Amino acid sequence: MMLIPRYNCRGELRSAIVGRAARGLSHVVNTRYPLFFWGFPLSRTELPIFIYHDVSTEALARDLEFLRVNGYRTIGLDEFMVSGNRKAPARERRVLLTFDDARSSFYEVALPTLRTFGARATLFVPSYWMNAPAAGLFMSWDQVRSCAQSGLVDVQSHAHRHALVPTSDSLVGFASPPLLQQYDIYDWPIRRGAGGDSLGKPPLGTPVYRAAPLLSAPRRFLESPGLSEACVRLVAESGGEAFFSRPDWVGQLHRLYASRSPVLRGEFMSEAAFTNLVESEFELTRTDFLTYLGYAPSCVAYPWMLGSQRSLELARRHGFKCAFGVAVDYRRARDQRHPLTVFGRLKSDWLPLLPGKGRASFLRLAARKVAAFSKIQPLAH
Numbered sequence: 001m002m003l004i005p006r007y008n009c010r011g012e013l014r015s016a017i018v019g020r021a022a023r024g025l026s027h028v029v030n031t032r033y034p035l036f037f038w039g040f041p042l043s044r045t046e047l048p049i050f051i052y053h054d055v056s057t058e059a060l061a062r063d064l065e066f067l068r069v070n071g072y073r074t075i076g077l078d079e080f081m082v083s084g085n086r087k088a089p090a091r092e093r094r095v096l097l098t099f100d101d102a103r104s105s106f107y108e109v110a111l112p113t114l115r116t117f118g119a120r121a122t123l124f125v126p127s128y129w130m131n132a133p134a135a136g137l138f139m140s141w142d143q144v145r146s147c148a149q150s151g152l153v154d155v156q157s158h159a160h161r162h163a164l165v166p167t168s169d170s171l172v173g174f175a176s177p178p179l180l181q182q183y184d185i186y187d188w189p190i191r192r193g194a195g196g197d198s199l200g201k202p203p204l205g206t207p208v209y210r211a212a213p214l215l216s217a218p219r220r221f222l223e224s225p226g227l228s229e230a231c232v233r234l235v236a237e238s239g240g241e242a243f244f245s246r247p248d249w250v251g252q253l254h255r256l257y258a259s260r261s262p263v264l265r266g267e268f269m270s271e272a273a274f275t276n277l278v279e280s281e282f283e284l285t286r287t288d289f290l291t292y293l294g295y296a297p298s299c300v301a302y303p304w305m306l307g308s309q310r311s312l313e314l315a316r317r318h319g320f321k322c323a324f325g326v327a328v329d330y331r332r333a334r335d336q337r338h339p340l341t342v343f344g345r346l347k348s349d350w351l352p353l354l355p356g357k358g359r360a361s362f363l364r365l366a367a368r369k370v371a372a373f374s375k376i377q378p379l380a381h
Contacts (some may be wrong), residue, residue: 034346037362041355042093047080048354049096049345051326054105057113063351064117067095070356074119077154077299081322095354097121098324098345100158100301101186102129104136107143114152123147124158124301124324127288128199137185141292148293157297157320159215160284163199164189165277166209166221169266174231174253175206176244186303190214194225204243205235207257215281215307220269227264231256278311282318299324306342313339 036042052060067074072093080096099106102125114121129138139147147153166189173179175188180201189211191198202208206228209221234256235243243249269277282300289297298321306325307315315323322341335342352360 036355037350037353039355039359039362047075047094047096048351049080049098049324049343050348050351051345052097052099052110052348053101054103055099055110055113056105057109060110060113061116063348064113064119066352066354066356066358067119068117069358070354072354072356074121076120077122077156093354095351097348098124098301100124100303101126101162102139102144102158104139107139107147111147111150111153115150118152120152120154122154122156122299124156124299125285126158126160126162126303127285128161130288130292132199141288145293155293155297156299156301157282157285157289158301159303160281160288161190161199161214162186162303163214164211165214165217166190166211166223167217167219168210168221169223170210171207171257172210173208174250175202175204175208176249177204177241180204190220191228192222192225193228203232203235204240205231205233205253207231213302213304213307215278215302215311216305218308219271220274220277221266222269223266224261224264227257227260227266230260230264275310275314278308279314279318281311282315282320286318298322301325301345306344309339312342316340 034046034048036046036048042048064074070093072095074097075094077096097119099110099121102123106123110121113119123144125139125144130141130144144155148155164187185200188200188202189209191202191206207223209223211217214220231253234253238246238252246252285300286296289295296319298319300315300320300322301324302311304326306312306323312323316339320340322343323338324343324345326345326347349365352358353362353365
């Protein structure tokens with residue numbers, strides 16, 4: 001995982017773009033595109049699963065109306081687990097709608113829209129963020145409980161922290177005002193500080209390292225708190241945001257970093273400690289579910305991509321029966337050697353490609369996604 005900052009030198013930026021393109025091509029090759037993408041009918045054993053994140057009333061209502069007009073039934077998670085791989089009755093069309101992150105928009109927008117259409121959905125909750133107020137971005141546990149009691153929403157786990165971790169000492173940039181505005185709260189790796197780990201958006205000037213999703217990463221690099229604090233202090237003592245209007249701000253931070261890094265060195269977390277950190281994702285989310293909802297989660301939707309075999313085994317040990325990934329995980333999902341049942345999911349953008357009246361054009365949708373991707377250089381995962 002790598003942050004591709006706009007201020008990076010030309011060589012570093014070119015290398016970053018090439019790396020991003022290679023990962024993107026790998027994802028395309030490893031994605032299982034369903035036949036309905038190309039205009040074929042659904043088989044009677046095919047039950048598409050779609051992922052939503054932030055939603056608008058208009059967009060979600062449009063999807064639900066498309067499903068209603070074309071005779072698709074939105075099903076609950078229990079029914080999916082029982083009949084997901086069995087043949088549907090003749091002429092019955094079913095879909096599973098899933099929503100990740102438990103953003104405020106789910107409670108304020110998605111839930112009322114689901115009620116209007118009488119549609120079912122599954123909400124995957126990253127339990128840490130229900131406990132940590134973040135400027136109204138996430139639902140409260142009371143709101144999550146209300147969803148679970150609505151009769152329309154099944155609530156399951158999206159792990160605990162929904163976190164990235166640094167995986168090497170490769171510096172890829174510093175937190176600047178444009179980057180803090182552009183990238184989401186999840187896009188910033190866990191930071192080690194003198195007082196422990198911190199999540200979310202970092203202070204201005206914080207060094208950013210190459211990173212990967214915690215549940216997929218092979219290891220975690222523990223950066224030097226003293227080195228990070230030195231960079232943050234330089235920015236704070238040089239005017240805060242005004243520091244970044246200086247033409248040489250990148251050079252100043254790089255020179256400070258280079259002068260201090262030989263002494264203030266980071267280290268890699270031990271294998272045992274890293275395994276404990278991964279395991280805590282399942283322990284903590286299970287504890288929060290029992291505390292606030294009165295039951296333990298049985299399904300987990302992995303953030304960004306399906307986790308490592310280590311994390312899948314740890315999930316099984318903590319009572320999880322199934323795991324959901326994303327489209328790039330379809331091939332892995334077919335591997336019967338996983339310690340629990342695994343499913344891939346498709347982004348909601350592709351839902352209008354389902355067979356039916358008003359079906360969208362694959363080429364038009366694909367062109368729109370490519371155009372949107374080309375406008376920014378995102379955090380790559």
